[in-house]
Amino acid sequence: MTGEYTVREQMAAVLARDLQDGELLQVGVAMPVAELAVRLAHLMHGPNMELIFFGGRMNVHHLEYYPIPEYGWDNRVVRWTESYSDRGHRFDQLKDWGRRVFFIGGIQVDQFGNTNLIGIGEDFNKLRFRGPGSVGTPTLSSHVGRYHIVLNDHNSRVLVEQCDFVSTVGWGRGGADARSRLGLPGGGPKWCVTPLCVMDFCEQSKRMRLRSLHRGITVDEVQDNTGFELLIPDAVPSTDPPSVAELDVLRTRVDPDGLLRGT
Amino acid sequence: MTGEYTVREQMAAVLARDLQDGELLQVGVAMPVAELAVRLAHLMHGPNMELIFFGGRMNVHHLEYYPIPEYGWDNRVVRWTESYSDRGHRFDQLKDWGRRVFFIGGIQVDQFGNTNLIGIGEDFNKLRFRGPGSVGTPTLSSHVGRYHIVLNDHNSRVLVEQCDFVSTVGWGRGGADARSRLGLPGGGPKWCVTPLCVMDFCEQSKRMRLRSLHRGITVDEVQDNTGFELLIPDAVPSTDPPSVAELDVLRTRVDPDGLLRGT
Amino acid sequence: MSERREHLLDEQQAAAWVEHGMTIALGEPAPMAMVRQIIRRKVRDLTVISSGLALDHLIAAGCVRKTISYYAGGGVGVPVAPSFRRAAERGEIVVWECEEGILTSGLEAAGKGLPFLPWRGGVGTSLPEVNPDLKVFTDPIAGETLIAVPAIKPDIAFVHAAVSDAYGNVQHHGGPGWIDLFLVRAAARTVVQVEQVVSNEAIRGNPWATTIAAADAVVRVPWGAHPFFSRGHYIQDVPFINDYVASAAAAAKHGGDPQLKNYLQHYCHEPVTHADYLERVGLTRLLGLREY
C-alpha cells in the first residue's frame, strides 16, 4: 500500500515533516507541492499553524476538507481567513518572521542556495531570458526563520554553479557566517527538495550536500543532473517514504483531486 | 446687534475667515476657540472642508447642529466620521498635508513664532516647569500648508523673546528662508491670534508684527503685554468684527451652549 | 450656500488625466476598465508600477517606456508575462528592478514626504547592481548595511474597489489588494473604479471600513476588474485570461502574430465605454462568474 505514491507526494511528505506546530507558513506562487505540503502538516500535526495566502492569514485545522484553488490567484482561497496579514502594510511586523517558514523556487539555484528570478544572461540590459522578477523573495528570505527551495525539475540548467543574478541570498559565496556578515536575521535555506532527492547545506562550507535519495534514484543520476559538484556523504540514506497516515490525509483531505498524483 | 459679541467669538470669526473650502482642518488639544472657528468656517463657506478629530475625518456640513464635545477626549465626536485618517499609520500621507491647516497653542511663543510645549528652565534635566510634551506638533507644523498660533491669554510670560526650548519651528531665528533652509515643506505659522489682537509675520524678517486690534484694545496695551519688541505698522486697523451671519451660525449651530460667550 | 462637490467621473474623463510620459500605478486586482481606456487613448512612454497581466496589456499596446514591477508572472504555466518578457529582452522597455519590500519602501517614502526609506531585503542580492537608484549605505544609528530606497512618486494611482460614496470614501469588500493602499498614499492623485456607488450614510455606518478617504475620482464600472476577480462580486474569468496569455505568447514568439492585435482591437480600442466592452463579453458569461 505505501508502495503506491508519486514522487510529488514524496516531496510533499518530506517537507510537511519539517514544519513545526505554531509556525506560520507562506508559499511562493505556482508551487503546488509546497502548498499541499503545508496543508498536510497543518492537518497532521499543526493545529496552531497559520497559513498565509493572498494577504490572508488562516487556520483551517478544524475543516474536514480544504481544497487547493484551481487557479493560483483564485481569491476564494481567502474564505477561511481570520485576519489580513498585511492591512495595507505587509512588512510591518518582520521582526516576528522568525516563526515563519517560506518555500521558494527559481529559474536558477546555485551551490550555495542563492536563487535567481531576475533573468539569464551576462548583461542585465541584454538578457537571454527575462525572468518574472523577485516578487517578495529578497525580503522574505532575509527574514523568515528558514526556508526550503522546492524545484519541479532537477536538471543542470536550474542547478548551476553560480547564478547569473541573485534575487535571494542563500549562503552567498559560502561559509557558516555568510548571512550574519550581511546582517540578515533570517535562518536561510535549509533544504533543496527536488523530484530526485533532498539536499541540505554543509554546516561549515554551506555548499549543497546530498541528504537523501528518493525511491529508485542513484547518486550518479543526481550528480549528472546537477550543474555543480554536490557534496556526497559516504552513505546516502533513502528518503523516508510517505506513511499510510500521511497518504490518507493527503488523498482524502488535502488533495482529493489528485494534483500530486498526476505526473 | 453686532456690538454684542465676546472677544472669543471675535477670535473664532477671524480664524474662520482665513480657512478655504477644500482644506482639512486639525486642531490641537484644549483649544475651544479654534475648534469652534473650524466648525464656523465649515458651515459658513466650507462644504468641502474635512475636520480631523481623534483619528476620524468628517464632513458635517449637512448637519443642522454639530455640538463640540463637553470633554476634549470624548470619543462621541467621531460619530460623524467617514474614515479614519490614520488606520494604524497616522503619518502615511504627509505629502498631502499642504491642504491641511493646523492650530496650535504653547506655554511659550517667541518673536519668530517658534513655540514650546517641552518646559521652562535653563536645564532640561532641572526644569522649573515641566510641560506636557510636544504631542504631534513638530511633525504637524513641519508639513501643514499653514498654521495659526491661538492663545487664550496674551501676556509676556507666554509671548517671550526666545523660547527656552523649541518644540515647533515657526520661523527659526528669522529670515524668509528660515524654513526652507531646514527643508521643512510646510508653509509655517501665518497668524498669532490672541484675546487682544491678530499678529502676522514680516515677509522679510519673519518677526511678529501687529496686524489688527480687537475692539477697545490699544497698541500700547498689546506691546506692554508682549515680551519682545513687536513690529508695529504706521496704521493698525481694527479687527473686522463678527458679522450678523457669523454670529447667527455660531450661536445657533456651532456653539449653542455658549462656550465662547462666557469669559 | 454651495454644496459638497461630488467626485464622480466617467471612465473616459478619468482616463483623460493620463498624459504621455506620466508615472501611473495599478492596484490588484487590476482596474481593467481603466487600463482598457488608457490603451484606447494611445498614451505613450508611461512608467508603469504594476504586476502580471495588466502590465502585460499596457506593454502589448505600446504604452510603456519603463516598468516598476516586483513580479511580471504570466499566469498558470507561463512563468513570465509574454509581452513583458519580449519587450525586456529586446530592450524596448526599461526595467526598474525591485521587489515587494523595496517597492513599498519607496512608496512609503513618497507618502511620508521623505527622500528615502531604508530597507534590508535585497542586501547581498544583485538588486543594487542592476538598479543603480538603490544605494547601499551604512545606517547612522547601529552601523548596519541597508539599502536606501528613493521615494517613488506616481502621478496617478488606479485601483479597483467594491464601493464608494459620491465623495470618494471607498470601502473594499474582503480587503484591498495588498499593494493598493501603498500606491494611493504615494500617488499625487487617485482614481478608484468601483462596482457600486453607495450613499454617504452607508459609509458613515462603518467608517473604520473606509480604506481610501476622498479619492480624487470615483468611476462606476460594474464588472470593471474583468477578466480578474472582485471580492464579493465575481471570480476571475480563467478561460478569458488564458486566451489573452495564448495570444500574447504567440505574438511574443512570432513577432507580428495577429491574434494579440485582434484582442486589443476588439476589447480595448473599439469599445468606447466600459458598457460597450461588457456587451462584447456578454452578460451570460459575466453572470457565470459567480461571486462566491
Add this chain to the structure above:
Amino acid sequence: MSERREHLLDEQQAAAWVEHGMTIALGEPAPMAMVRQIIRRKVRDLTVISSGLALDHLIAAGCVRKTISYYAGGGVGVPVAPSFRRAAERGEIVVWECEEGILTSGLEAAGKGLPFLPWRGGVGTSLPEVNPDLKVFTDPIAGETLIAVPAIKPDIAFVHAAVSDAYGNVQHHGGPGWIDLFLVRAAARTVVQVEQVVSNEAIRGNPWATTIAAADAVVRVPWGAHPFFSRGHYIQDVPFINDYVASAAAAAKHGGDPQLKNYLQHYCHEPVTHADYLERVGLTRLLGLREY
C-alpha cells in the same frame, strides 16, 4: 490529535508577565484593568510608553523609571499630568523627549526589524538636543537633513479592544486608538484586554475587521477601560477622572497628600480582580456610562 491552543489569560496571569525594569507600552484608551493590576504587583523601574493619565497612575504608584511619551496632559484645565510633572521636575523620572511622528518612527523601525527610520518632524527643534538618542543625519539619496530615530522595542504592549476570539484575533469597534497598532507591531509580546470574547466564526465573518492577529494573550475584562471610554461600550467617567486629577494635583503640590494614596489603595491595591474593582465603582455608576 491535539487541539488549537487558546490565548485566554486572566488579568493576574497577564500582569505577571511584567517584571522590574521592563519596557511596557499602553494603548489608547488605556487598558486600565491591566494598569491597575500592574500597580498592584508593585513593579519597579519600568520604562513606560504611554500618554496622559494612565501614565500618571503608574508614576503616582512609583512603578516608573523612564517615560517615552509624546504627551502627558492632565485633562480639562490641567495642562500637565500632575504626578508626571512633579516627578519630572524633581528628577525622579527620566523623560525620553519625543513627539508622535518620532515615536511612531521608532516603533515602526522595531516592527520592521530595522535599526532606525528617518523622520523630518523635529528637524530644527530642541528635540535632538534634549534627547541624544535622536541623531541628525544627512540622507544618502537627496542630501536632506533628517532625524534618525532608533528602533523602540517594548517588551509588552497592553491595549484595550472591543472583542477577540479565544485565539487572539482582535477586532476593535470604531477603530483602535491611533497608536495601538504601532505598539503591537513593535512589541515582543501583546496583551489585549477586551470587553467580550466572541466565537472564531464571528471573527471569520469579517476578517478585514481584525486589527490584531494572534495576540499573545487575551484578557476578558468588561468595563476594563474605566474610567476611560470604550467605543461602542461606554463613555468616559468624567467625574471619576476629575477626582483622580484633583487627588494627583494635591499630592503633587503638597507632597504627601493622603488623597492620592487613598485612591491608589482603594482602586488599585486592594481589589484582587477586575471584578472586585468594578464592585467598588458600582454597577449603577457603570450602567450610567451609556454607550452612545
